[in-house]
Amino acid sequence: MPGPTPAKSPVRRADAQRNIAAILEAAVNALSRNPDASVSEIAKAAGVGRVTLYGHFPNRDDLVEAALASAIEQGHAALDAVDLTGDTRQALGRLVHSSWQLVNQSRSLLLAAQGVLPPGRIRDLHAGPVARVEGLVKRGQEEGVFRRDLSTSWLVGVMHSVMHNAADEINAGRLDPDQAAAFITATVLAAFTPPGGRVPS
Amino acid sequence: MPGPTPAKSPVRRADAQRNIAAILEAAVNALSRNPDASVSEIAKAAGVGRVTLYGHFPNRDDLVEAALASAIEQGHAALDAVDLTGDTRQALGRLVHSSWQLVNQSRSLLLAAQGVLPPGRIRDLHAGPVARVEGLVKRGQEEGVFRRDLSTSWLVGVMHSVMHNAADEINAGRLDPDQAAAFITATVLAAFTPPGGRVPS
Incomplete structure (x- = not known):
C-alpha cells in the first residue's frame, strides 16, 4: 500500500502553480x-x-485539452468588454x-483539440461563452427580434x-480570413430572423 | 529483400473483394x-x-474512415431519388x-469518425453529396432565391x-430527434435568404 501523500509546503505548491501557468501559456502559444x-x-x-510537464499533464491529449480550456477562459474574460446593451x-x-x-486566433489550437477531443467535449469547454450567448439570444427571443x-x-x-x-x-483554403467575420455575422443574423421577418441587409 | 508480390488469382481476388465488402457492411452496422x-x-x-481484417485495414482508424466513406457513398446513391426540379x-x-x-441514421458512426478524423477529412469524404448541394445552391443564387x-x-x-x-x-441530449429535420430546414432556408428578403414561414 502506498503511504500517505506528503503534504506539500506552500513554497512547493507555489512552484507547481507557477509551472502549470508557464506550461499552459507555452502550450497555448505553441499550439496556436x-x-x-x-x-x-x-x-x-x-x-x-519533460518530467515536470508529465507530472502535471500525463499525456499530450490532457495538455491540449487544458490549453484549449485556458484559451477559452481567457477569451471569455476578454469578452466582458463587449457592450451587450x-x-x-x-x-x-x-x-x-x-x-x-x-x-480565429486559436484556429490552429482548435484543430489540435479536434484531433483529440470529441465535438461534445469541445462544446462543453465553451460553457462560459455559451452561457453569455444564451442570455443574449433569450433576450432577443423575448423581444421577438x-x-x-x-x-x-x-x-x-x-x-x-x-x-x-x-x-x-x-484551414481548408476555401474561405478568405478577411471575409470570415462578415460571413459569420450575416449567416447568424439571418438564421435567427423570425419566419416572415426580413433578413438584415 | 522481399521477393516480387505473387500475382493473385482471379479467385483469390474475388475472395478479397467479398471479404472487404462484408467487413465494410459489418463495420457500418456495428459503428452505427x-x-x-x-x-x-x-x-x-x-x-x-482478425488477421484477414487487418490485412485489408491495418488499424481501427482506417476501418472507421472506410466505413464512413462507404456509408456516405451509399447515402449519396440513395439521394439520387430526391426530386431536385x-x-x-x-x-x-x-x-x-x-x-x-x-x-441521423449514421450519428453514431459519425461520432466514431469524429474521434479519429479531423473535420476537414470528414468534409472531404462528403465530396459527392457536397457537389450535389453545390449545384442546387448555385441555381438558387442565379435565380436570386x-x-x-x-x-x-x-x-x-x-x-x-x-x-x-x-x-x-x-447525442448531447439537447435536441429532440423528432424536431431535428424541421429545425435544420428552417435554419438553412433562413440562412440562405437574401438580405432584405423574408424568411420562409
Whole structure:
C-alpha cells in the first residue's frame, strides 16, 4: 500500500502553480502556431523539464485539452468588454465579431483539440461563452427580434457551429480570413430572423 | 529483400473483394449502433478472422474512415431519388430532409469518425453529396432565391455544419430527434435568404 501523500509546503505548491501557468501559456502559444506542436517543444518553451510537464499533464491529449480550456477562459474574460446593451441584434453582431477574433486566433489550437477531443467535449469547454450567448439570444427571443420557433440552445449551437465551420473553411483554403467575420455575422443574423421577418441587409 | 508480390488469382481476388465488402457492411452496422465497436466485434460480424481484417485495414482508424466513406457513398446513391426540379427552395427543403435522415441514421458512426478524423477529412469524404448541394445552391443564387453576398462554398459549408450540429445536439441530449429535420430546414432556408428578403414561414 502506498503511504500517505506528503503534504506539500506552500513554497512547493507555489512552484507547481507557477509551472502549470508557464506550461499552459507555452502550450497555448505553441499550439496556436502549430497544431502538431510536440510536448518537448512546449516543455522547452515553458522552461520546465519533460518530467515536470508529465507530472502535471500525463499525456499530450490532457495538455491540449487544458490549453484549449485556458484559451477559452481567457477569451471569455476578454469578452466582458463587449457592450451587450441596446439593440439586441446589434449587440449579437458585436459579440459574434469579437468572439470570432478569438476563435480565429486559436484556429490552429482548435484543430489540435479536434484531433483529440470529441465535438461534445469541445462544446462543453465553451460553457462560459455559451452561457453569455444564451442570455443574449433569450433576450432577443423575448423581444421577438430572434425567432422563437427554434429553441434557444439550438440557436446557440448554430452560432457555435457556424463559427467553427469558418475556422475549418479557412484551414481548408476555401474561405478568405478577411471575409470570415462578415460571413459569420450575416449567416447568424439571418438564421435567427423570425419566419416572415426580413433578413438584415 | 522481399521477393516480387505473387500475382493473385482471379479467385483469390474475388475472395478479397467479398471479404472487404462484408467487413465494410459489418463495420457500418456495428459503428452505427455503437461508436466504440471493436475491431474483433466487426471481424466476427463479417465472418472473417482478425488477421484477414487487418490485412485489408491495418488499424481501427482506417476501418472507421472506410466505413464512413462507404456509408456516405451509399447515402449519396440513395439521394439520387430526391426530386431536385421545380421551386429551388422547396427542392433544397427536400434534399435537406432526405440528407438528414441519412446523417441521423449514421450519428453514431459519425461520432466514431469524429474521434479519429479531423473535420476537414470528414468534409472531404462528403465530396459527392457536397457537389450535389453545390449545384442546387448555385441555381438558387442565379435565380436570386438564395443570397449571393456569401459564396456558394460557404453556404454549402453552413448546411453541412448545421446538420452535423444537429447530430451532436441529439447525442448531447439537447435536441429532440423528432424536431431535428424541421429545425435544420428552417435554419438553412433562413440562412440562405437574401438580405432584405423574408424568411420562409
